Amino acid sequence: MNDSNTHNSTPAQLTARKTADDTLTVFLSGKWTLDQPLPDIIELKKALTADNAVRTLSFDTQTLQEWDSGLLVFLIKARDLASSRNLTQNLNIDLSGLPDGAKRLFQLTTAVPKREGAEKSDTREPFLAKTGGAVINIAGSFKEMLDFIGDASIALLKFMTGRATYRSSDLFLIIQECGVEALAIVTLISVLIGLILAFVGAIQLAMFGAQVYVADLVAIAMLREMGAMMTGIIMAGRTGAAFAAQLGTMQVNEEIDALKTLGLQPMEFLVLPRMLALILMMPLLCIYSDLMGVLGGAVVGIGAFDITPVQYFEQTRGSVHLSHFLLGVVKSIIFGIVIALAGCQRGMNCGRSATAVGYAATSAVVTAIVIIIALDGLFAVITNILGV
Amino acid sequence: MDPKTAHITVRNLTMAYGDFVLMEDISFTIFRGDIFIIMGGSGCGKSTLLKILVGLKSPATGSVTIDDLNFWEVTPGERGKIMRRFGILYQSGALWSSLTLADNIALPLEQYTDLNKKQIREVASYKLALVGLTGFEDYYPSEISGGMRKRAGLARAMALDPDILFFDEPSAGLDPVSAKLLDDLILELRDSLGTTLVVVTHELPSIFAIGTNSVFLDVETKTMSASGDPNALLKECKDPNVRSFLTRGRE
Incomplete structure (x- = not known):
């Protein structure tokens, strides 16, 4: 999973450069592990928004030394970024430049599509609804208590x-x-x-x-x-x-x-x-x-x-x-x-x-x-x- | 085989928690002496269906008929009498933790038979021996392993020689050899006592080894998508979800 010279490892670095007319390549180098600071996705965001001609996002990992879940989290963020971009055409992600293990793990995260409504919504209830709900709860627990007292008496x-x-x-x-x-x-x-x-x-x-x-x-x-x-x-x-x-x-x-x-x-x-x-x-x-x-x-x-x-x-x-x-x-x-x-x-x-x-x-x-x-x-x- | 007589009949059953409908329109018949498998993916309502069959949760609509009696429409007293003919093995064993294994098995016997203390103890020892727990009479449930607890739970479920035995995931948490022994024991119970068995499980080896009849609950369509002998289902059923389940996702 990791390359040879881990002793003099360099911090994780990210540069995005256009390598073809419609391709933006992300160069990943250094040690992409969770135990050290990882570069912000903002670099990529800037590069993407600056140029509307980009249709493919590819990766170059020739100088990548070591990686773990840190790299995968970055890839998922990059994917979300790509799919959220306001474009008439979708942005393709070319995974061929990634290490084999990372490629397979990344594909695994997309294997099961997100279930509709699976995420919990955090909509705020209005005050009146909350109060009403609380009153109904209290009435319910009061009834439960009465039920219980009745059963106990029997x-x-x-x-x-x-x-x-x-x-x-x-x-x-x-x-x-x-x-x-x-x-x-x-x-x-x-x-x-x-x-x-x-x-x-x-x-x-x-x-x-x-x-x-x-x-x-x-x-x-x-x-x-x-x-x-x-x-x-x-x-x-x-x-x-x-x-x-x-x-x-x-x-x-x-x-x-x-x-x-x-x-x-x-x-x-x-x-x-x-x-x-x-x-x-x-x-x-x-x-x-x-x-x-x-x-x-x-x-x-x-x-x-x-x-x-x-x-x-x-x-x-x-x-x-x-x-x-x-x-x-x-x-x-x-x-x-x-x-x-x-x-x-x-x-x-x-x-x-x-x-x-x-x-x-x-x-x-x-x-x-x-x-x-x-x-x-x-x-x-x-x-x-x-x-x- | 003799002409089959219906033991449990379920018609147009809907299971729901409040407004949330879990499964609709479930109908099947369990015959006397069947080993009936309730199968389906996680969270599809297998355990809820079992709760309705054993009398712990009432169905939203539909009927459950046991020996010609409408299980959910008779008086609670009548239902209690029907339930006394059940034996249930819970997922975690559910042994009463304040009682020893022998006392766990003795409790139903004390309540519903006229045996004296010595006879009850003998029956309890016999039931424990049946599940391979000879000598563990005076242990508390917390002092034995999970697999042993499950077997002791089975011994308790068999205490009153029930007509119908219900199993909630019997082989979950057991090693393959113990799971096989449990399957053999289930078959033996059916053959020697004529007990009807209802098993909730998703262990494929068990399903094919012991099942004579089954129902498949489909979490996507919210209803049952197949019913019948699991071996026949594997050969004939066309439903893609059933096929995928029975072949471990290969098809």
Whole structure:
């Protein structure tokens, strides 16, 4: 492919000269490889436009030392240039002067004619069309979500009447994954949240000499709000994303198709156990998180603000009502359903590529967290109106 | 051969994704015991046709009749019952990655038979042995090679002794010897169990070795351009695209 003296190679050069009345010859010399700068096609363009008598383009490569795809790219550009020139007659390209290999490769690029409409058009859509398209997309995804919630409810109903088909071994495995295995991170986050609440509260309360009420603050905040919400957010990031990625990958691998064609409903077989596991585990994790949060608060109250353990315990017991505790637990069950639905829906509707799986996981987490926070706000308003 | 009875009949089928029509006006009949080849160039809709036949995608228009039942007009429950008589080998195997090979084969058996655990395990071992995977019962799909995964997928497809076996590109990614063994296995299944086989493929050696009936989907005309025994097509068919396909572009 290359000539002998590659050691003292010269840079690629291009000169165009008329060698006959209607022939323009392009002299290629030096090293035409991609690893060095190649001459611009503009030289050729100038020569072509300057003279309208030219009917044939030929090449002379006697001083060409080395070539690779760089030369071919140039040849294709030259061809496009020749065919785009405003001429009544077409410009012929004479390939006989080229190295044999380059000639064959060049002919290969023209062997399959360009398919009509194969190139993607980059026409700009008008603003209104874009907005309309976006709205239709949102409406479509809303309908998809509703469809999914409906199907999930039917599956849950079937489970309650004992007619759902799923593997109980799957259910236990998922319960383990989203129960016991989440304890460590829930412990860490909850204790820290308790600590932070206690610090923020105690500094303010100490101004009135009422630092003992930090126990009330931590206990009520943890039980009513933070316990459920923090477990919700942790589980959305941990388990919701895992659900979406698992189901998405199964979609990519045709594993879900294989279930469907076997007559098994993915809704019952895959979504139901995931939903059940979270409905069962979320309240337990929430209660655990409440406890850890109160413990974290106690560490600060007892350690930094001179409250005795007995005092802290009594104060906490006095402030907490069953309604606080139940509100948190009920919320955590609802959050569990939200996480499971968001994770499974994104996974089941995942596209068939690796990027789609990543997108599904991200979208599952974002959706779940947004809905959790919004619902929590809604709960705060409702309980305030009801006076709970 | 006995007088043939129709097993799957497709009439005037149109396949489309939304507004984009992939293929129109496809009609063919698959007889009991046929090895039916769906062939055609890349992107012509072979896999889509297979999806319609196995119940994963509904046709835009036209009918698919399986054993005298209109497959796409019966209730989903009825369709599920028909689908239970299918075995499908997917392009990538599509084994359930969270289950071992034995469990993959056991799952359909657990769902649709009254066998006990021990019997199911025995059946699973037998099916694995049939495809040359003796001793791999407790491996997970990610622990074996692509060709083995394909064979395990075949073992799963055969779990319930199906009436119709569908293959989506069975020999793609297999070495020539394994591909030949798979062809032999396909012929053996047909002869010993009377299974009807529907194979999507563009491997010419397989097409001529096993095919008894076929349909050719032409991506240019957006419809089928030939149907029948591939060996007969090679001799008689006049369509230039079919000839070019069957002769590897020589004609």
